[in-house]
Amino acid sequence: xxxxxxxxxxxxxxxxxxxxxxxxxxxxxxxxxxxxxxxxxxxxxxxxxxxxxxxxxxxxxxxxxxxxxxxxxxxxxxxxxxxxxxxxxxxxxxxxxxxxxxxxxxxxxxxxxxxxxxxxxxxxxxxxxxxxxxxxxxxxxxxxxxxxxxxxxxxxxxxxxxxx
Amino acid sequence: xxxxxxxxxxxxxxxxxxxxxxxxxxxxxxxxxxxxxxxxxxxxxxxxxxxxxxxxxxxxxxxxxxxxxxxxxxxxxxxxxxxxxxxxxxxxxxxxxxxxxxxxxxxxxxxxxxxxxxxxxxxxxxxxxxxxxxxxxxxxxxxxxxxxxxxxxxxxxxxxxxxxxxxxxxxxxxxxxxxxxxxxxxxxxxxxxxxxxxxxxxxxxxxxxxxxxxxxxxxxxxxxxxxxxxxxxxxxxxxxxxxxxxxxxxxxxxxxxxxxxxxxxxxxxxxxxxxxxxxxxxxxxxxxxxxx
Numbered sequence: 001x002x003x004x005x006x007x008x009x010x011x012x013x014x015x016x017x018x019x020x021x022x023x024x025x026x027x028x029x030x031x032x033x034x035x036x037x038x039x040x041x042x043x044x045x046x047x048x049x050x051x052x053x054x055x056x057x058x059x060x061x062x063x064x065x066x067x068x069x070x071x072x073x074x075x076x077x078x079x080x081x082x083x084x085x086x087x088x089x090x091x092x093x094x095x096x097x098x099x100x101x102x103x104x105x106x107x108x109x110x111x112x113x114x115x116x117x118x119x120x121x122x123x124x125x126x127x128x129x130x131x132x133x134x135x136x137x138x139x140x141x142x143x144x145x146x147x148x149x150x151x152x153x154x155x156x157x158x159x160x161x162x163x164x
Numbered sequence: 165x166x167x168x169x170x171x172x173x174x175x176x177x178x179x180x181x182x183x184x185x186x187x188x189x190x191x192x193x194x195x196x197x198x199x200x201x202x203x204x205x206x207x208x209x210x211x212x213x214x215x216x217x218x219x220x221x222x223x224x225x226x227x228x229x230x231x232x233x234x235x236x237x238x239x240x241x242x243x244x245x246x247x248x249x250x251x252x253x254x255x256x257x258x259x260x261x262x263x264x265x266x267x268x269x270x271x272x273x274x275x276x277x278x279x280x281x282x283x284x285x286x287x288x289x290x291x292x293x294x295x296x297x298x299x300x301x302x303x304x305x306x307x308x309x310x311x312x313x314x315x316x317x318x319x320x321x322x323x324x325x326x327x328x329x330x331x332x333x334x335x336x337x338x339x340x341x342x343x344x345x346x347x348x349x350x351x352x353x354x355x356x357x358x359x360x361x362x363x364x365x366x367x368x369x370x371x372x373x374x375x376x377x378x379x380x381x382x383x384x385x386x387x388x389x390x391x392x393x394x395x396x397x398x399x400x401x402x403x404x405x406x407x408x409x410x411x412x413x414x415x416x417x418x419x420x421x422x423x424x425x426x427x428x429x430x431x432x433x434x435x436x437x438x439x440x441x442x443x444x445x446x447x448x449x450x451x452x453x454x455x456x
Contacts, residue, residue, distance in 0.1 A: 032330055032333075032335070033294075033335050034289075034292075034337065056221060060221070075298075075302050079222040079223070079244055079302070080221060080222055082222075082223075083220070083221060083222050083223050083224050083244075086223075086224045087224050090224065090226045092217070092219070092224060092226065094219055094221075094224075096221075106330070106331060107330070107331070107333050107335075109277055109292075109294035109333070109335060110279070110292035110293075110294060110335055110337065111277055111278075111279035111280075111292055111294065113277050113279075113294075114277065114294065114296070114333075116331060116332075116333055118331065125219070125249055127217060127219055127249065127251060129215070129217070129226075129253075134217060134251055134253050134258070135217075135249065135251045135253070135258055135260055137249050137260060137262065139247065139249070139262065141247040144304060144306055144331055144332065146296060146304070146332075146333075158296070158304050158332075159221070159222075160222070160244075160245050160246055160267075160303060160304050160306075161220075161245075161246045161247040161264070162245070162264065162266070162306050163196075163197060163264045163266070
């Protein structure tokens with residue numbers, strides 16, 4: 001029974017886990033700081049943040065740290081890329097299937113060079129060791145992210161979860 | 165996504181989670197919260213070999229372990245704050261746990277955004293600073309920290325504010341001083357500080373006045389030293405505009421300040437009116453009667 005379940009899941013996992021799209025809910029912003037947040041800016045930040053999670057999922061799944069470059073910068077880019085590289089070295093892959101984001105922007109720095117948000121996120125995390133599924137766990141976590149503007153988009157500079 | 169997609173995905177995930185649950189016969193006894201960089205240990209039971217995985221987005225560990233012995237994670241093994249899965253996998257069983265690694269509460273570095281780098285004197289809340297506080301492992305310290313902001317410039321009282329961080333961030337606003345010069349803008353948390361230099365430059369001219377003296381067929385026009393409203397000499401290069409109007413004509417001359425004064429010549433036309441301005445500041449007007 002367990003073997004059948006494993007086989008079915010292994011077959012489904014390849015196409016299924018990557019196929020979903022996360023639901024995204026945005027809470028009204030209660031900003032600290034004097035700088036007003038334009039609707040267009042808020043939309044761009046949310047879009048780019050959600051996109052960053054997709055890039056993180058792809059990078060961790062494919063063992064390709066370069067996939068992080070378009071959406072992450074600074075500390076986040078360095079740490080996440082190191083983790084993806086370490087996974088590759090160990091023969092591991094991680095799949096993050098994000099089910100939902102619940103995002104609230106909490107800080108827009110006065111000079112406009114950073115935006116901070118919190119995200120109550122739910123995802124399924126699947127670990128594979130040399131292609132074999134080791135475990136799948138549903139995760140509910142609260143992430144704090146700091147994004148900074150670049151030429152064409154907002155990039156994630158800090159991505160860190162904290163206890164719920 | 166087609167209508168098949170959600171069904172397919174749901175089935176896949178349910179299946180994977182069910183499989184995981186089926187394989188998971190015991191919970192792994194990991195502390196729910198661990199400080200970044202701290203040593204900790206995970207007790208195990210049974211016998212034989214197993215593999216321990218600790219997986220988070222920002223850090224991954226994999227260890228071959230012996231069941232029945234505690235697994236020791238040394239100080240510095242797990243340094244990135246975040247949410248982790250711990251999985252102990254052996255031939256016969258898989259035990260899992262989820263836990264959080266917390267940032268240290270001791271600040272080791274600051275990211276200090278100060279703006280602008282240059283501004284006029286005497287501007288209310290013209291200077292802003294925002295700080296993010298990090299520990300020695302470059303984790304954002306999300307528990308409240310006290311940030312001391314100080315803006316100091318020679319010959320003016322130091323402005324100081326203390327602000328508590330919220331989710332690792334704090335900000336403040338300061339006034340620019342009434343005297344020109346470089347100001348040191350410092351943010352400090354504990355023993356860690358970051359400094360930015362803010363250049364405070366004179367503001368707009370105040371009380372712009374000129375005099376006129378005849379030199380042959382020309383009038384020699386010169387301003388008095390041009391000062392801002394705080395008494396600072398206005399920056400050289402600031403443009404001063406002289407305008408001469410007479411019946412049937414008008415001429416305008418733009419002159420940059422040099423050594424605090426703007427100077428030019430215009431034709432000495434009896435009955436002409438001559439005015440001076442800089443930006444939106446109007447100075448005095450002279451009516452030339454043909455003699456001083």
